[in-house]
Every structure is written in structure tokens, then in C-alpha cells.
Amino acid sequence: MSQFSHLNGNEGVQMVDITEKTPTVRTAVAQSVVFLGSDAFRALINDEVAKGDVLTSAQLAGIMGAKETGRLIPLCHPILINSVNLSFSLDEEAFSVTIKATVNTHANTGVEMEALTAVSVASLTIYDMCKSISKAIRITNIKLISKEGGVHGSYSVSHPHKQPRG
Amino acid sequence: MSQFSHLNGNEGVQMVDITEKTPTVRTAVAQSVVFLGSDAFRALINDEVAKGDVLTSAQLAGIMGAKETGRLIPLCHPILINSVNLSFSLDEEAFSVTIKATVNTHANTGVEMEALTAVSVASLTIYDMCKSISKAIRITNIKLISKEGGVHGSYSVSHPHKQPRG
Amino acid sequence: MSQFSHLNGNEGVQMVDITEKTPTVRTAVAQSVVFLGSDAFRALINDEVAKGDVLTSAQLAGIMGAKETGRLIPLCHPILINSVNLSFSLDEEAFSVTIKATVNTHANTGVEMEALTAVSVASLTIYDMCKSISKAIRITNIKLISKEGGVHGSYSVSHPHKQPRG
Amino acid sequence: MSQFSHLNGNEGVQMVDITEKTPTVRTAVAQSVVFLGSDAFRALINDEVAKGDVLTSAQLAGIMGAKETGRLIPLCHPILINSVNLSFSLDEEAFSVTIKATVNTHANTGVEMEALTAVSVASLTIYDMCKSISKAIRITNIKLISKEGGVHGSYSVSHPHKQPRG
Amino acid sequence: MSQFSHLNGNEGVQMVDITEKTPTVRTAVAQSVVFLGSDAFRALINDEVAKGDVLTSAQLAGIMGAKETGRLIPLCHPILINSVNLSFSLDEEAFSVTIKATVNTHANTGVEMEALTAVSVASLTIYDMCKSISKAIRITNIKLISKEGGVHGSYSVSHPHKQPRG
Amino acid sequence: MSQFSHLNGNEGVQMVDITEKTPTVRTAVAQSVVFLGSDAFRALINDEVAKGDVLTSAQLAGIMGAKETGRLIPLCHPILINSVNLSFSLDEEAFSVTIKATVNTHANTGVEMEALTAVSVASLTIYDMCKSISKAIRITNIKLISKEGGVHGSYSVSHPHKQPRG
Numbered sequence: 001m002s003q004f005s006h007l008n009g010n011e012g013v014q015m016v017d018i019t020e021k022t023p024t025v026r027t028a029v030a031q032s033v034v035f036l037g038s039d040a041f042r043a044l045i046n047d048e049v050a051k052g053d054v055l056t057s058a059q060l061a062g063i064m065g066a067k068e069t070g071r072l073i074p075l076c077h078p079i080l081i082n083s084v085n086l087s088f089s090l091d092e093e094a095f096s097v098t099i100k101a102t103v104n105t106h107a108n109t110g111v112e113m114e115a116l117t118a119v120s121v122a123s124l125t126i127y128d129m130c131k132s133i134s135k136a137i138r139i140t141n142i143k144l145i146s147k148e149g150g151v152h153g154s155y156s157v158s159h160p161h162k163q164p165r166g
Numbered sequence: 167m168s169q170f171s172h173l174n175g176n177e178g179v180q181m182v183d184i185t186e187k188t189p190t191v192r193t194a195v196a197q198s199v200v201f202l203g204s205d206a207f208r209a210l211i212n213d214e215v216a217k218g219d220v221l222t223s224a225q226l227a228g229i230m231g232a233k234e235t236g237r238l239i240p241l242c243h244p245i246l247i248n249s250v251n252l253s254f255s256l257d258e259e260a261f262s263v264t265i266k267a268t269v270n271t272h273a274n275t276g277v278e279m280e281a282l283t284a285v286s287v288a289s290l291t292i293y294d295m296c297k298s299i300s301k302a303i304r305i306t307n308i309k310l311i312s313k314e315g316g317v318h319g320s321y322s323v324s325h326p327h328k329q330p331r332g
Numbered sequence: 333m334s335q336f337s338h339l340n341g342n343e344g345v346q347m348v349d350i351t352e353k354t355p356t357v358r359t360a361v362a363q364s365v366v367f368l369g370s371d372a373f374r375a376l377i378n379d380e381v382a383k384g385d386v387l388t389s390a391q392l393a394g395i396m397g398a399k400e401t402g403r404l405i406p407l408c409h410p411i412l413i414n415s416v417n418l419s420f421s422l423d424e425e426a427f428s429v430t431i432k433a434t435v436n437t438h439a440n441t442g443v444e445m446e447a448l449t450a451v452s453v454a455s456l457t458i459y460d461m462c463k464s465i466s467k468a469i470r471i472t473n474i475k476l477i478s479k480e481g482g483v484h485g486s487y488s489v490s491h492p493h494k495q496p497r498g
Numbered sequence: 499m500s501q502f503s504h505l506n507g508n509e510g511v512q513m514v515d516i517t518e519k520t521p522t523v524r525t526a527v528a529q530s531v532v533f534l535g536s537d538a539f540r541a542l543i544n545d546e547v548a549k550g551d552v553l554t555s556a557q558l559a560g561i562m563g564a565k566e567t568g569r570l571i572p573l574c575h576p577i578l579i580n581s582v583n584l585s586f587s588l589d590e591e592a593f594s595v596t597i598k599a600t601v602n603t604h605a606n607t608g609v610e611m612e613a614l615t616a617v618s619v620a621s622l623t624i625y626d627m628c629k630s631i632s633k634a635i636r637i638t639n640i641k642l643i644s645k646e647g648g649v650h651g652s653y654s655v656s657h658p659h660k661q662p663r664g
Numbered sequence: 665m666s667q668f669s670h671l672n673g674n675e676g677v678q679m680v681d682i683t684e685k686t687p688t689v690r691t692a693v694a695q696s697v698v699f700l701g702s703d704a705f706r707a708l709i710n711d712e713v714a715k716g717d718v719l720t721s722a723q724l725a726g727i728m729g730a731k732e733t734g735r736l737i738p739l740c741h742p743i744l745i746n747s748v749n750l751s752f753s754l755d756e757e758a759f760s761v762t763i764k765a766t767v768n769t770h771a772n773t774g775v776e777m778e779a780l781t782a783v784s785v786a787s788l789t790i791y792d793m794c795k796s797i798s799k800a801i802r803i804t805n806i807k808l809i810s811k812e813g814g815v816h817g818s819y820s821v822s823h824p825h826k827q828p829r830g
Numbered sequence: 831m832s833q834f835s836h837l838n839g840n841e842g843v844q845m846v847d848i849t850e851k852t853p854t855v856r857t858a859v860a861q862s863v864v865f866l867g868s869d870a871f872r873a874l875i876n877d878e879v880a881k882g883d884v885l886t887s888a889q890l891a892g893i894m895g896a897k898e899t900g901r902l903i904p905l906c907h908p909i910l911i912n913s914v915n916l917s918f919s920l921d922e923e924a925f926s927v928t929i930k931a932t933v934n935t936h937a938n939t940g941v942e943m944e945a946l947t948a949v950s951v952a953s954l955t956i957y958d959m960c961k962s963i964s965k966a967i968r969i970t971n972i973k974l975i976s977k978e979g980g981v982h983g984s985y986s987v988s989h990p991h992k993q994p995r996g
Contacts, residue, residue, distance in 0.1 A: 017913035083349035183581035249681035515747035
């Protein structure tokens with residue numbers, strides 16, 4: 001059997017069978033960082049209304065994106081998400097927005113792809129809404145922060161602050 | 167008027183009116199980098215069949231993702247894409263895959279969001295197919311490389327090799 | 333905590349966590365009224381084939397619309413619907429069609445949004461199919477009729493015949 | 499030929515052929531009214547943050563809903579929308595929110611269904627976000643306000659203030 | 665260059681660039697045959713209401729399916745369909761339903777995949793609605809009947825009655 | 831009650847209520863045959879890379895298509911698929927590709943429509959990728975091979991090799 005759970009030797013790609021797995025409460029937390037650059041970042045923080053609109057749009061897009069995960073990622077299982085929560089923190093020195101998404105479910109497979117898709121779509125939405133100010137925005141450091149409830153136990157990035165900056 | 171073209175002062179968010187813009191041939195090129203780490207990267211390059219399956223899956227997911235852009239990003243205009251092309255280069259020292267997407271259209275708005283969505287969904291697909299080997303995969307450096315055909319002229323990252331590593 | 337379950341104080345919008353809620357059999361019934369006006373209404377009832385086609389199209393669109401609820405309404409949970417049923421009654425005096433949708437599920441959240449979306453999409457479909465005859469069609473009085481099976485007990489409009497006409 | 503443009507006598511339903519129609523700039527404006535009742539209405543206007551979040555969510559959902567029109571309404575043509583704009587006005591006496599959507603395109607068919615779908619989905623989103631406070635919310639008076647640019651000339655509701663209340 | 669227009673040698677799959685192609689009016693006609701077997705076929709023709717409901721459902725599903733083509737078939741271009749028309753003929757000797765779909769557009773690529781998707785989804789819908797009566801239903805002979813308006817000229821099945829029965 | 835489980839006498843179409851059915855592990859296997867003709871078939875088998883790309887694309891499209899079943903087929907219940915697996919066998923004498931799809935779930939309704947949709951979408955994808963070589967490709971013999979786990983017991987095509995060739 002292949003190390004790649006979605007691959008089946010010479011049989012090609014497959015959606016792996018999760019019938020035998022037990023449904024449990026599962027959580028995944030993912031993160032991304034959007035480097036806006038100084039112009040777009042300052043425009044954002046200097047306009048309270050704009051900031052609210054951009055971040056609320058990104059929140060909603062991320063939540064709706066999480067619900068689309070099983071349709072965007074070919075081999076992902078469709079999952080009934082129990083909750084999605086996105087939060088933002090602004091770094092005035094790096095001119096960046098860090099997005100954190102937490103996804104919960106009760107299912108027989110995990111939700112890390114849902115959390116990663118949530119931060120990706122939220123990041124693209126911020127990019128889209130700020131691109132009239134700068135074309136040099138970069139989305140970086142999309143990664144899993146932690147994961148709980150699966151049969152393989154919990155996973156957590158040990159020293160996230162030591163990760164190389166995006 | 168707001169600097170943010172999607173925002174309308176106290177009126178909130180809007181899809182900006184592109185009726186007056188002239189349809190032209192437009193191209194956008196975007197990139198992303200997926201850091202697999204040594205285990206997943208070596209598993210990939212040591213198994214020619216797996217490598218083909220993973221990269222073809224990412225290519226298809228990226229192409230299909232580009233077609234979903236107007237549905238994922240709340241304020242994006244729906245666009246008829248004329249072509250999407252994704253290519254991959256593997257960096258054996260950084261244990262990374264760099265994805266480049268080129269999108270063409272004939273429309274009155276650009277396709278940078280389509281190119282960025284293509285590389286994002288392709289990156290998430292690689293992540294999904296390699297996550298049984300490593301949970302520390304990171305997707306970084308999602309950015310626009312170049313853009314042609316719009317009313318504001320062309321845009322190109324000047325020294326992309328000098329960009330900070332994702 | 334906010335009175336608005338989808339809002340999280342200064343944290344913005346969220347999909348509320350339903351992990352702790354117990355899955356139960358749940359039903360919701362919703363209604364809408366489409367005022368066609370005399371021309372479109374008479375055209376409809378005088379042509380048995382047209383009437384059948386319009387109402388069957390509205391039924392199917394309402395059923396399919398119910399299945400899309402979680403994708404249309406940003407903060408709705410995705411739900412596996414167990415059944416959807418739409419019925420129509422024609423009022424020859426008001427030149428109107430009343431649509432009733434009943435949705436069932438076994439889930440840890442209710443299906444009122446699914447029932448309301450079903451009648452809304454069915455109403456829009458009737459509008460679309462009759463709009464070549466009249467542009468003054470109005471869709472009104474979209475509301476919940478009853479709801480059963482949730483943790484807060486049942487809900488039922490007490491005197492629906494006393495409700496103001498849409 | 500049937501008076502119902504989508505019906506084809508005994509041949510059933512069809513998407514009508516618009517090949518011979520000339521593409522023109524077209525606009526449609528539609529409206530809906532959401533009666534929240536006093537509790538939900540007061541909760542909304544007394545919490546500036548909540549009000550912003552609810553209305554921004556409804557705006558985004560309406561914009562995204564407009565883009566889904568061709569997929570929700572079975573016989574609608576797919577259309578490339580050039581802009582969507584939703585605005586809200588709050589009536590403190592009726593405890594209601596009036597939603598107005600304006601949609602533009604350059605196409606060979608009109609966008610009234612897109613405008614009507616936008617206000618419907620925005621209304622359902624407000625309902626969803628306020629339903630924890632009241633179950634007696636009603637969505638009413640969904641109708642076309644005006645339409646311009648089609649081959650049949652313009653249409654406008656003559657005395658909208660004389661329309662019966664939803 | 666590969667004989668397969670969607671393949672790019674060792675570069676993998678791509679959506680081919682149609683930017684240089686001229687938009688023209690294009691039509692495609694496709695067909696499928698659903699063998700119901702005697703039980704399901706007789707149940708269908710002996711119940712006028714059921715027959716109407718099944719065929720109208722299949723018509724609507726085929727029309728809506730045609731609009732989904734660009735999302736279902738990975739390398740298809742998104743296309744604005746100008747019309748879709750499905751008709752049915754029942755063969756009482758073969759216990760079969762023949763479905764014919766005609767799709768029109770004005771675009772720089774053809775609509776054969778849209779017509780083929782329309783008959784496929786309509787066939788699956790008939791299958792679904794009759795499967796409680798028989799599990800031996802077969803869908804066969806899905807093929808292109810004719811194609812007009814492309815740069816390669818017209819195509820038409822020469823002697824369709826001589827084609828082997830599905 | 832109608833023999834057609836989705837029909838409700840004069841009440842029209844409905845999604846049947848599966849609330850009372852017990853969730854069980856369920857499997858369905860479906861098949862289709864794509865007759866490519868000699869030119870397209872030989873082009874495929876003589877180009878190992880092309881063959882891999884076409885079959886992998888069809889596999890992914892079939893898997894993603896299976897996940898779309900509840901949205902394409904109007905009266906299908908949405909289902910959480912536990913696995914999808916597609917395999918291909920090439921017949922050098924008939925110049926055909928036989929596709930087999932196996933779908934698993936744990937649900938209170940079966941997955942035959944999911945398996946049939948998987949082979950249909952995979953077949954259409956092969957058609958699309960080979961249509962530049964031949965316009966006479968035919969998709970045939972889409973049928974259920976076996977079904978297990980439902981309340982009516984198992985079903986299996988008794989002598990599949992005696993079935994008429996598509």
C-alpha cells in the first residue's frame with residue numbers, strides 16, 4: 001500500500017474509505033498571514049469602517065469557503081461542519097494580518113482541510129479587497145496549528161513562534 | 167470615494183461596476199510554494215507514479231478552482247476564463263513544490279484572483295494528498311507574478327528571486 | 333454574549349457551535365404567497381398543461397433550493413435533509429399562489445432556514461416563468477408556520493388566518 | 499406559442515433561445531421588506547456592532563446570491579453580472595428593514611431575476627441572524643422596482659408608495 | 665503537440681486557450697436512450713400524471729445539468745448557454761425513452777459537452793425516479809448527433825438509424 | 831400511493847422521507863462503457879503519458895461528480911459519501927474503456943445514484959479529452975452492477991456477461 005493514503009498503487013487516485021473509523025468530536029485550527037505592505041495596511045487601519053467591512057467580508061468568505069472544502073479539494077470527504085470561527089490579528093510592524101480559523105465537527109474524519117481552506121479563502125478575500133491599493137500583497141504561512149480528536153491523537157505545532165516568517 | 171474599490175463609504179460592500187470598462191485580452195500569472203518537508207518530499211520524488219498522480223490532481227483542482235473564483239471570493243465578478251495552465255517545479259534542496267498558474271480571458275476585468283485561486287486550490291490539494299506523511303506542510307508565498315491587458319497597463323514582479331522566501 | 337447567536341461581540345460573525353446539541357428528528361414548515369395579478373393568474377389556471385409545468389418546476393426548484401441552503405445563507409450549518417415536500421394552493425380571488433414547504437431532518441440543528449429557502453426559490457421560479465405576462469408580480473409573506481423537535485420545544489403560528497395579508 | 503415564454507406547448511419546459519437578441523446594457527432594481535418585530539428590531543438598532551455585522555452579512559449574501567441566480571432558478575440564463583449593489587433602510591415605526599438591490603449587466607437578457615434573488619437571499623440572511631430573538635419575522639413585498647435596457651423598453655413601478663404594505 | 669488538445673506533453677493537463685478563436689453562433693444536438701424494461705416503462709405510460717412529472721423533472725434536471733457542465737467536466741470552458749431544449753420519445757417495443765438535447769450559444773468554443781451533459785443528467789433523473797420499480801434500468805447510446813457553427817464546419821451522424829442499439 | 835416513490839399522486843414530485851429508515855453501511859457498484867473507436871483508442875494506448883492523464887482526470891472527475899449527485903439529481907437526498915473508487919479496463923478489440931465505480935456510505939438511503947453519477951461524469955470526461963480525435967465516441971451501458979446494505983437486501987446483476995453490449 002502506498003504511503004499516500006489517497007493513492008492506490010497503479011490504480012490511481014481514490015477517496016479513502018472511512019467507513020470503519022469511529023465518529024468523534026474533532027477540532028482543527030489553521031493559520032495564514034497576509035502581508036499587505038505599508039500602503040494597503042495603513043489604508044486599512046486608518047479607516048475604521050473599511051477595516052470592519054474587509055474583515056467581516058473575509059470572515060464570511062472563510063466560513064463559506066470551509067463549507068465548500070469537499071467540493072474544491074478533489075479527494076476530501078464531504079463533512080458536516082459543526083462550527084467555524086475566524087479571528088484576525090493585525091501586526092503594525094509587519095503590515096500583516098494573521099488569520100486563525102477553528103473548525104469543529106463530529107465525524108469519522110478530521111477537519112484540517114476545512115480549517116486550511118477557511119484561512120485560504122479569507123486571505124484571498126482580503127487580497128481582493130485591497131488589490132486596488134497594492135499589487136504586491138503576499139499570502140504566506142498557511143499551516144495547521146493544532147488538531148484534536150482523531151484516532152492518531154492530538155497534534156500541535158510545538159514552537160509556532162519559531163517558524164520562519166512567511 | 168474610498169481607496170478600497172469594493173467599499174462604498176457608509177454604504178458597505180459592493181461589486182464594483184465594470185460596465186464602462188472595455189473588454190480586452192487579459193492575462194495573469196500567480197505563484198505559490200508548498201514546503202513539504204523532507205519526508206513527504208522524498209516520498210513524492212521516489213515514487214514516479216505517486217508524483218504523477220499528486221501533480222495531475224493538483225493541476226485539475228487548480229483549473230477547477232479557477233473556475234470557482236467568482237463563487238468563492240464574495241466581490242469578484244464572474245468571468246469566462248479562456249484558458250488555465252498550471253506548472254510545477256520541484257526544489258530538492260528546499261523540499262518544496264513551486265506552482266505557477268497562468269489564466270487568460272477576454273473580459274472587462276482582470277484575472278489575478280483566478281490565478282491566485284488556482285495556485286491556492288492546487289496547493290491545498292497537494293497538502294491534502296501528502297498530509298498522511300507529514301502534518302508540518304506549509305503553503306507560502308502566494309502572490310501575483312505578472313498581469314497584462316488591463317487599463318492600468320502591465321504589472322510584473324521586478325526581482326522575484328529577491329522576494330523573501332515563503 | 334450577544335443576543336444574536338451568530339455574532340460574537342467584537343469578534344464578528346461566526347457559525348455557532350452545535351457540537352453539544354443532541355441530534356433529534358426535526359421538522360419545519362414555511363410558507364410564501366405569490367401575487368400574480370389577474371392576467372398571469374388567469375393565463376395559468378386556463379392552461380392545464382402550463383399550470384402543471386409551472387408548479388412542477390417550482391416544486392423541483394424549491395426542493396433543490398432547500399438542499400442549497402447551507403451554501404446560500406452564510407452562517408447556516410450544512411444539514412442532511414431527510415425530506416422536502418412542497419404544496420401549492422391557488423386563490424382565485426386574490427390571484428395568488430400560496431406555497432407551503434415541509435422539511436424533515438435528523439440533526440442537531442433545525443431546518444427552518446431550509447423550509448424558508450424552499451418557498452423563496454419556488455416563489456422566484458413561479459415569478460420567472462410568469463414574468464413574460466406581468467412585471468407586477470409580488471412575493472410576500474414568507475414566514476415560518478411551525479417548527480418541531482428542537483431543544484426549545486415546538487413553535488407554531490397561533491392564528492395564521494389573522495396574519496396581515498402579504 | 500404559449501404566453502409563458504419558458505413553456506413550449508406539449509413539449510414542456512425550456513430555456514428560451516436568446517441568440518437573436520442584441521446585447522445591451524441592462525439594469526434592474528428590486529426590493530424586499532423584512533418585518534423583524536419590535537424585539538429583534540430594537541436589538542439590532544441598539545447594538546451598532548451587531549447592526550453592522552448583520553447588514554454587511556446580508557449585503558455579501560445578496561451579492562453572492564445574485565451570482566447564483568442561474569443555478570437556482572431552473573430556466574434562467576447564466577449571465578455575467580457587471581455589478582451588484584444592495585442598500586438598506588430601517589423603518590423604526592414598522593420595525594422593518596427595506597432592502598434594495600441594483601444589478602447591471604451587458605447581455606442579451608435582463609437581470610430582474612438576479613435583483614430579485616439578491617434581495618431574497620439578503621432577506622433570508624437577516625432572518626437567519628435574527629431568528630434567535632424572534633420566530634415571527636416575515637419577509638414580504640419582494641418585487642421589481644424598475645428595469646432598463648431591454649428590447650421592450652423601460653419598466654418602473656409607478657407609485658411604489660401606494661403599493662400595499664407587505 | 666499532443667493529439668489530445670487538453671494534454672500538453674509532459675506538462676500534463678490544461679484548459680486549452682480559446683482566446684484566438686472567433687465567437688460564432690454554435691449549436692450541438694446530443695442523444696441518449698434509457699432502457700426502462702417492461703415494468704417501469706408500463707408503469708410510466710399507464711399513469712399520465714406520473715409520466716408528466718418524470719419527464720418534466722428530467723427536462724429541468726437536464727437544463728440545469730447543462731448549465732453545470734463547466735463545473736463537472738474538469739477541462740471544459742465555462743460558457744454562457746443561450747438556450748437548452750430537451751425532448752423525449754417513448755418506444756413501446758423497446759420499453760425505452762430516447763432523450764434529445766439541443767444547446768445553443770454564441771461563443772468561441774462549442775457546446776457538445778453541454779448537450780451530452782444535459783442528456784446524461786436527464787437520463788440519470790429518469791433512472792432515479794423509476795428505480796423503485798426496477799433495478800435493471802440501463803442508460804445507453806449517449807452520443808453527439810450534430811454540431812454546427814465551429815471553425816471545423818458542421819458534423820452530423822450520417823446514418824443514425826444504423827448505429828448499433830445501446 | 832404511487833409506484834413511483836418520488837411521486838405523490840396529484841401532489842407532484844417530492845423528496846421521499848427517509849427519517850424512519852435505519853442508517854446502515856451501504857455499497858453500490860455501477861459501470862459504464864465508453865466506445866472510443868479505433869483512432870482515439872489507439873492514440874490513447876500508444877501514449878503512456880496521455881493515457882495516464884486521461885484516466886486520472888476521469889477518476890478525479892468521477893469522484894468529484896459522485897459528491898455532486900445530490901445537487902444534480904433533483905430528488906436525491908444529500909449523502910455523506912465514505913469512499914469512492916473508480917477503476918478502468920481497456921478492451922483492445924472493442925476499442926472501449928469500461929469504467930467501474932464503487933461508492934460506500936453509512937446512511938439511511940443507498941448510493942446507487944452516486945455510483946451511476948460517478949461513471950457518467952468519468953465517461954463524459956474521457957469523451958471531452960478525446961473529442962479532438964473523434965466525434966463518434968459513444969457512452970453506453972451505464973447500469974447498476976450490485977448494491978448492498980439496504981433494507982431490501984442485496985442486488986446483483988446475475989449474468990453481466992450476457993447483458994447486451996452497449
